[in-house]
Amino acid sequence: MLEVAGLHVSYGKHRALEGAGLVVAKGEIVVILGANGAGKSTLLKAICGVCEGSVAGSVRVEGRDILGRPPHEIVDEGLALVPEGRGIFPDMTVAENLTLGAYSDRARDEAQASLERVFKLFPKLRERRRQVARTMSGGEQQMVAIGRAMMSNPAILALDEPSLGLSPILCKELFQTLGTVRDAGLGLLLVEQNARQSLAIADRGYLLENGEIVREATGAELLKDPAVQEAYLGGA
Ligand code: ATP
DSSP states (O other): OEEEEEEEEEETTEEEEEEEEEEEOTTOEEEEEEOTTSSHHHHHHHHHTOOSSEEEEEEEETTEEOTTSOHHHHHHTTEEEEOTTOOOOTTSBHHHHHHHTOOSHHHHHTHHHHHHHHHHHOHHHHHTTTSBGGGSOHHHHHHHHHHHHGGGOOSEEEEESTTTTOOHHHHHHHHHHHHHHHHTTOEEEEEOSOHHHHHHHOSEEEEEETTEEEEEEEHHHHHTOHHHHHHHSTTO
């Protein structure tokens, strides 16, 4: 379980987050929607300990406070980030990229078991384990990025714009992949531009406006909300 309360982030004089709070339980997908500049990436980065701004508030994983701790310790506490743009190494193989995800001492000891778990969840990655990452499709590369984050055996996975740059068909595959990860018992915190598809699979969603959470509801409720349709679903 991830619990965030009263999160404030400033970049110099600019206040990007003003007391944001949210909860993600294991086995649920939670999406954060917000306009450009609302603070979505800042929220994910601050939670995962990789934000450049000055951060205050409370971030707990399984009841343990992680705010201000170095990123590798946060990963060891069970929170892993799939960064925007995937960040995979194009000239390395799928297996090498996955293995890099097990970089902390604890994860390294369990790397073989973790690899087997990831391959079981994503059989395609096992098939392609010797393939050089840059020759994979965009959707497959995103799967590698998710698989790599899962190498630390996290309880919670945070994903920044995972559908960015994917074709509609690959987007559909990606959202299926996210469903598979949830069904494996992880909690997913998702920042997405693709509001329609992410709300369709989300258990809950939060709306972030000017650094504040202004609404929380189920994915289904948000999908049929006229204000959400107007702002995030092209008025449909
Ligand atoms: P987008 O959807 O456009 O990616 P976002 O909701 O993810 O937007 P953030 O990237 O979190 O928004 O940015 C929130 C605000 O903080 C913006 O005004 C942005 O310019 C500012 N900001 C983000 N990162 C930094 C930084 N490293 N230094 C200074 N200001 C920053």
